[in-house]
Amino acid sequence: MKEQYDVVVAGGGPAGVAAAVSAARCGADTLLVEKAGYLGGMATDAHIPAFCTFTDGKALEVGGVGLEILQAMQARMWRSPFYDAKPGRDFAYDWVPIDTEILKAVLDALVQQSGCTLALHTTLAEVCREGRAVTALRLATPAGMCTVRAAQFIDCTGNALLAHGAGAECLCGDENGRVQAATLCFQIANFDTQCFLAYAKETGENGNLSKASACAIADGKFPAGETQVAGIALITPGTATLNFGHVFDFDPFTSEGMTRAELEARRALPELMAFLQEYVPGAENAVLIGSGPSIGIRESRRIAADYMLCRADYDRRADFDDAIGYYSYPIDLHAARQAEGAMSGHGDYESSRYAPGERYGIPYRSLIVRDLDNVLAAGRIIGADRAAQASVRVMPACFLTGQAAGTAAALCAKAHTDLRKLNIEQLKQTLKDAGAILQ
Numbered sequence: 210m211k212e213q214y215d216v217v218v219a220g221g222g223p224a225g226v227a228a229a230v231s232a233a234r235c236g237a238d239t240l241l242v243e244k245a246g247y248l249g250g251m252a253t254d255a256h257i258p259a260f261c262t263f264t265d266g267k268a269l270e271v272g273g274v275g276l277e278i279l280q281a282m283q284a285r286m287w288r289s290p291f292y293d294a295k296p297g298r299d300f301a302y303d304w305v306p307i308d309t310e311i312l313k314a315v316l317d318a319l320v321q322q323s324g325c326t327l328a329l330h331t332t333l334a335e336v337c338r339e340g341r342a343v344t345a346l347r348l349a350t351p352a353g354m355c356t357v358r359a360a361q362f363i364d365c366t367g368n369a370l371l372a373h374g375a376g377a378e379c380l381c382g383d384e385n386g387r388v389q390a391a392t393l394c395f396q397i398a399n400f401d402t403q404c405f406l407a408y409a410k411e412t413g414e415n416g417n418l419s420k421a422s423a424c425a426i427a428d429g430k431f432p433a434g435e436t437q438v439a440g441i442a443l444i445t446p447g448t449a450t451l452n453f454g455h456v457f458d459f460d461p462f463t464s465e466g467m468t469r470a471e472l473e474a475r476r477a478l479p480e481l482m483a484f485l486q487e488y489v490p491g492a493e494n495a496v497l498i499g500s501g502p503s504i505g506i507r508e509s510r511r512i513a514a515d516y517m518l519c520r521a522d523y524d525r526r527a528d529f530d531d532a533i534g535y536y537s538y539p540i541d542l543h544a545a546r547q548a549e550g551a552m553s554g555h556g557d558y559e560s561s562r563y564a565p566g567e568r569y570g571i572p573y574r575s576l577i578v579r580d581l582d583n584v585l586a587a588g589r590i591i592g593a594d595r596a597a598q599a600s601v602r603v604m605p606a607c608f609l610t611g612q613a614a615g616t617a618a619a620l621c622a623k624a625h626t627d628l629r630k631l632n633i634e635q636l637k638q639t640l641k642d643a644g645a646i647l648q
């Protein structure tokens with residue numbers, strides 16, 4: 210690692226990988242800093258079962274680096290014959306299951322080929338600021354503390370740690386600061402895939418295991434506090450990943466809060482397994498082979514940006530002169546408190562759903578940290594109200610905002626220009642040239 214870069218990206222999740230690869234491909238000397246020993250963020254660190262939608266129900270809406278990653282992973286992984294064929298989904302692009310080991314390898318190769326410097330096991334610990342500019346980051350590395358400087362910084366930490374550490378205003382959760390429940394996703398093996406497929410074909414079982422859940426609920430045996438399975442994906446013959454279970458009312462910003470969340474989630478796993486073994490044909494002899502590694506966090510801080518994407522924008526399918534991409538995933542808000550019912554937001558999920566082909570724009574201004582001059586944000590922390598965040602937080606959109614932030618930061622660093630003076634048409638054209646979809 211050197212002391213000076215054009216662009217430093219903090220956080221190597223979907224947003225950070227797309228940002229770093231895009232910045233490097235645009236010719237910027239780029240450093241990507243990730244505290245884990247692998248890339249992928251929630252996708253690999255929290256075992257999220259599948260990528261949400263890359264299409265708007267009619268056509269692809271997320272291209273560029275995100276699509277490249279999706280297709281590189283698909284090319285190497287088992288193609289699950291189980292598909293939750295709800296309306297408007299395209300088998301090739303929507304809800305594609307994630308094989309975490311293949312994804313890790315795909316991301317390693319992509320980042321290395323881009324020419325970006327990768328620093329794994331390296332944690333952003335402190336942010337140095339002068340006036341409205343971040344000047345340096347203090348990083349905790351296996352060799353001790355070090356300092357890196359750059360012209361532009363991109364916060365892809367999922368928690369807005371860079372912006373918050375620089376003293377920029379951030380928002381969090383609902384009016385009481387409560388965030389959506391967290392989930393410890395987990396993998397099972399010794400799963401009789403053929404038996405499950407036969408059952409799904411016969412009964413029309415879906416990716417939420419709605420039929421099995423209804424039987425357990427009728428028997429009074431559904432896991433306490435839960436109302437539905439958020440999702441199952443078949444990863445290889447004999448294995449599956451579950452997005453199931455919620456930890457409510459926890460504090461994502463303290464050791465105590467995160468410790469309680471991890472312990473509570475792990476404690477619930479035997480009950481979740483018992484439900485699967487009793488009610489899901491094929492899972493009778495299934496064993497739990499892995500959770501996490503970390504609990505999945507849906508929501509924490511989001512930045513105060515130059516423009517806050519909001520529910521009204523979502524509802525009116527807003528377009529913006531500075532739109533750097535378009536998305537259409539519904540407002541997917543899991544409850545913050547158990548009393549609300551775990552999937553209470555799912556009323557909104559259905560009612561907010563767009564007709565095929567409809568999209569909302571994501572403005573470049575929503576990536577600019579309002580209180581700073583050289584920091585962009587990407588991923589689930591961009592400037593948005595809670596409802597808009599509940600759509601834009603999913604991974605295809607994180608790739609999209611990451612690619613835009615990386616490209617913008619590289620263009621600014623190369624031209625020695627301010628983020629707010631960037632020629633938007635040049636940004637859009639550069640994104641289009643790199644495969645992004647901008648209409």
Ligand SMILES: Cc1cc2nc3c(=O)[nH]c(=O)nc-3n(C[C@H](O)[C@H](O)[C@H](O)COP(=O)(O)OP(=O)(O)OC[C@H]3O[C@@H](n4cnc5c(N)ncnc54)[C@H](O)[C@@H]3O)c2cc1C
Pocket residue numbers: 219220221222223224225242243244245248249250251252254255257258259260261262331332333334365366367368370391392393394440452504505506507587588589590602603604605607
């Ligand atoms: C339970 C759950 C289920 C979900 N289901 C889906 C789904 O089915 N499909 C879908 O598309 N999306 C889903 N999502 C949403 C999606 O996974 C996340 O919103 C998305 O991963 C956010 O991407 P990101 O890059 O902004 O942040 P993250 O994925 O959180 O990545 C942030 C990265 O920053 C790193 N980092 C954090 N702090 C530091 C630091 N101080 N120094 C260095 N590195 C740091 C982290 O280790 C991590 O790698 C789900 C989320 C959860 C929690």
